[in-house]
Amino acid sequence: MTKVVVCGALGRMGTIIGRLVTESPDLELVGGVDLREGSFYGVPVAEAEKIGEFLDEVRPDVLIDFTVASASVGNIKAAAARGVALVVGTTGFSPEQREEIRSAIEGNVPAVISSNFSVGVNIFWKLIREAARLLRDGYDVEVTEAHHRYKKDAPSGTAKTILEVLDEELGPRPHVYGREGMKERENEIGVHVVRGGDIVGDHSVLFAGNYETIELSHRAYDRAVFASGAVRAAAWADGQAPGIYSMDDVLGL
Numbered sequence: 001m002t003k004v005v006v007c008g009a010l011g012r013m014g015t016i017i018g019r020l021v022t023e024s025p026d027l028e029l030v031g032g033v034d035l036r037e038g039s040f041y042g043v044p045v046a047e048a049e050k051i052g053e054f055l056d057e058v059r060p061d062v063l064i065d066f067t068v069a070s071a072s073v074g075n076i077k078a079a080a081a082r083g084v085a086l087v088v089g090t091t092g093f094s095p096e097q098r099e100e101i102r103s104a105i106e107g108n109v110p111a112v113i114s115s116n117f118s119v120g121v122n123i124f125w126k127l128i129r130e131a132a133r134l135l136r137d138g139y140d141v142e143v144t145e146a147h148h149r150y151k152k153d154a155p156s157g158t159a160k161t162i163l164e165v166l167d168e169e170l171g172p173r174p175h176v177y178g179r180e181g182m183k184e185r186e187n188e189i190g191v192h193v194v195r196g197g198d199i200v201g202d203h204s205v206l207f208a209g210n211y212e213t214i215e216l217s218h219r220a221y222d223r224a225v226f227a228s229g230a231v232r233a234a235a236w237a238d239g240q241a242p243g244i245y246s247m248d249d250v251l252g253l
């Protein structure tokens with residue numbers, strides 16, 4: 001059995017992940033970590049600042065982190081220093097934080113890191129790559145994402161991954177975040193962010209040509225799609241060689 005600790009246990013994602021871990025025949029939930037102490041699904045939730053002692057006590061095989069970028073870096077370092085494998089779904093890291101994470105993980109532990117753990121989005125990124133390759137010339141490209149009113153980081157991690165895919169296929173184009181005022185369109189990629197209500201997570205890429213448009217979109221209706229991918233990644237990560245992996249590795253895509 002793979003022993004799992006969930007960081008961000010009391011949050012929107014942590015709560016669902018905890019339940020799915022308890023329902024998995026291959027995983028055992030041994031604890032959670034959040035800003036305040038408590039319990040979830042019959043196991044203790046430790047206070048964030050005591051994460052080191054808690055990991056030493058419950059000795060998990062895998063730590064799943066869905067918190068906030070500023071907290072996640074410390075959680076990753078605490079796990080990596082103890083040989084605990086990682087699944088990281090937190091988004092909004094700065095380039096400096098990404099570098100700290102990379103150096104904590106490489107050579108020490110396996111870590112699956114993804115801005116989106118849904119199987120559908122991992123296929124969606126591949127469809128976008130193919131469309132961008134075929135529509136490189138003569139099409140303007142616009143990326144739009146929409147999330148619930150509580151999401152703080154913008155654009156979403158998934159949208160940033162979409163931009164990486166587009167940059168790889170189209171070559172570097174400026175990214176323009178929203179538009180206002182008088183300006184001619186050039187070859188930029190427009191990026192648009194919507195925040196409201198309880199939208200779980202919508203992403204679309206529009207390729208607009210003369211007299212026709214092609215739009216690829218993905219819509220998540222339930223956070224369970226992200227949580228089940230993260231739980232699948234946790235079962236997969238236990239026992240892998242140290243290094244940073246993506247959901248492509250987990251799903252064999």
Ligand SMILES: NC(=O)c1ccc[n+]([C@@H]2O[C@H](COP(=O)([O-])OP(=O)(O)OC[C@H]3O[C@@H](n4cnc5c(N)ncnc54)[C@H](O)[C@@H]3O)[C@@H](O)[C@H]2O)c1
Nearest residue numbers: 008010011012013034048067071089090091115116117226
């Ligand atoms: N990769 C994906 O598939 C995916 C899917 C959904 C959300 N996310 C990301 O996951 C993160 C969390 O999303 P959410 O909607 O669950 O947010 P949330 O605010 O509901 O939950 C975050 C939880 O982390 C806790 N927390 C804060 N600091 C902590 C610390 N130092 N240690 C432990 N816990 C701490 C908060 O108290 C809160 O309970 C965000 O970055 C979001 O973008 C990623």
Ligand SMILES: O=C(O)C1=N[C@H](C(=O)O)CCC1
Nearest residue numbers: 091115116151156157158201
């Ligand atoms: O609800 C969130 O927060 C989500 N975050 C991820 C992102 O930033 O892309 C994945 C979708 C949901």
